[in-house]
Amino acid sequence: NPNSNPNPTITYALPDRTGEVVVDEVKNSITREGIDKTFFDLGVGIAITDIRSNQTGAAHTIYTTYDHGLNGIFEVSVVSGGSGYGPASGTAGEYFNTSLGFSTTGANATARVTLNSSGAVTGAEIMNPGTNYKVGDFVSVFGLEEQVGLSTAQIKVTKIQSNIGDTIRVAGVTSTSYGGYNGLYRIVGIPTAIFGADFHDRIGLKAINVDSRVAVSDAANGHDLGVGITETASAYAQLTGTGLEIDAISHTNSTGVATVTTSPAHGLRPNNIILIGGAADN
Numbered sequence: 001n002p003n004s005n006p007n008p009t010i011t012y013a014l015p016d017r018t019g020e021v022v023v024d025e026v027k028n029s030i031t032r033e034g035i036d037k038t039f040f041d042l043g044v045g046i047a048i049t050d051i052r053s054n055q056t057g058a059a060h061t062i063y064t065t066y067d068h069g070l071n072g073i074f075e076v077s078v079v080s081g082g083s084g085y086g087p088a089s090g091t092a093g094e095y096f097n098t099s100l101g102f103s104t105t106g107a108n109a110t111a112r113v114t115l116n117s118s119g120a121v122t123g124a125e126i127m128n129p130g131t132n133y134k135v136g137d138f139v140s141v142f143g144l145e146e147q148v149g150l151s152t153a154q155i156k157v158t159k160i161q162s163n164i165g166d167t168i169r170v171a172g173v174t175s176t177s178y179g180g181y182n183g184l185y186r187i188v189g190i191p192t193a194i195f196g197a198d199f200h201d202r203i204g205l206k207a208i209n210v211d212s213r214v215a216v217s218d219a220a221n222g223h224d225l226g227v228g229i230t231e232t233a234s235a236y237a238q239l240t241g242t243g244l245e246i247d248a249i250s251h252t253n254s255t256g257v258a259t260v261t262t263s264p265a266h267g268l269r270p271n272n273i274i275l276i277g278g279a280a281d282n
Contacts, residue, residue, distance in 0.1 A: 005273075007179050008033035008171070024176065036172045037234065045236035048170065049206075051181050052226035057215035060185065062170065062208045062237055063226075070208060071190055072129025073100075073109045075159040076139070081120035082153035085113075085144045092117045097127055099142040100155065105192045105204050106133030113141055121153040132190050132204040133157050163187050165243045168210060172235035178227045180217060181235075184275055185210035186243050208237070213277030246276065 009023040009030050023030065039045060047065035054060075086093065098113040109130030114123035121141055137157040166187050173181045189209040244262040251258040260276070268274065 003027060006032065007182055008036050008174075010174055010176075032171075036236075039238075040172055040234050040236055045171075045238035048172075048232045048235040048237055049229050050226045050232055051170070051173070051178075051235075053216060057217055058212055059188075060181075060210050060212060060216070061191070062168075062185075062210060064206045064208070064237070067108055067131040067205045068208055068237075069129070069131050070163040070187070071106070071132050071134075072161050073106070073126050073133045073157050073159075074129065074161045075157075076100075076111065076124050076126065076155050077158050078121055078124060078153065079138070079156050080154040081116075081122055082141075082151040083118050083120045084147040084150035085119040085121065085141060085153070086115045086147075087145055088147055095144055098124075098144060100124075100130070100139040101142045103133055103137035103139055103157070105190075106130055106137060106157075107205055109133065109139065113144070115144075119147060121155070124155055129161060132192075133160050135160055163239070164189065167240045167243050168208070169238050169240050170235065171238070173227065173231055174234060175227075175231040178231050181227060183212065184240065185212050186277070211277075213275050246279075249276075249279075 006027060006029040007025075009025060009028040009032075011021050011023050011030065011033060014020045014022060040047075046068050048062060049065050050063040052061050052063070086095070092115055095113045095115065097110045100109040100111055102108070107130060108128065109126065110128040111124040111126050113121055116122050124141075135157055139155050139157065141153050141155070164187055168185050168187055169183070170185065171182050173179060187208060188211050191204045191207045191209060244264070244266055246260060247263055248261040249258060260274075
């Protein structure tokens with residue numbers, strides 16, 4: 001193949017010849033189309049509903065079908081255990097997958113909560129990290145039995161799994177016009193705007209701000225409608241790992257060999273392929 005990293009094909013069954021299938025572009029990859037469709041059918045990755053770009057096509061917002069799960073909680077501490085949680089008997093115990101509710105930006109985290117005989121929360125260990133929390137957020141406990149005179153527990157987020165700087169891959173955008181959106185991006189932020197009073201209206205639960213290595217030249221640049229739900233019907237996003245900061249690049253003309261110094265350690269092996277973006281000098 002003249003392209004070592006081709007886009008997926010779009011295959012069509014001919015209406016007049018039973019069993020005959022053609023592709024939109026023979027230089028594209030049938031294998032990649034099959035993999036993308038399999039991943040989408042199996043629910044691998046995060047389903048996408050739209051992608052919108054700025055005027056230059058270098059900054060983008062990816063909108064997802066459901067909570068994307070980025071910037072979830074890693075650790076919490078119990079600030080105040082409250083009282084009156086659990087059965088009326090006051091039996092100490094552990095309660096699994098207990099909702100921690102929502103903070104000013106985050107939602108849908110759950111934890112294994114430990115209660116003492118007074119119904120006070122004495123410990124909490126994260127089970128589902130939720131989406132878009134911040135260090136210093138305060139949450140509480142929901143979904144447990146509550147007794148008369150309940151005193152609400154207060155739990156503080158002490159550490160999150162930050163995905164800022166990580167790389168994310170978009171695949172499955174099927175239109176030829178918008179095929180340039182299939183590729184790797186760097187996560188630069190999670191929006192925090194709120195559209196309504198309900199926490200489900202928080203755009204940060206279903207939106208990711210990213211930068212592309214090179215500008216995407218497509219008709220969606222600067223358009224409020226973006227790529228659209230039709231072209232992203234089979235599209236998904238998948239985290240590919242932590243991005244590396246480049247400290248220095250040196251190049252020897254005579255040998256054609258370049259040395260790239262990164263932080264932290266890169267963990268790469270010979271024949272791995274890397275993409276470099278963001279250099280100020282072309």
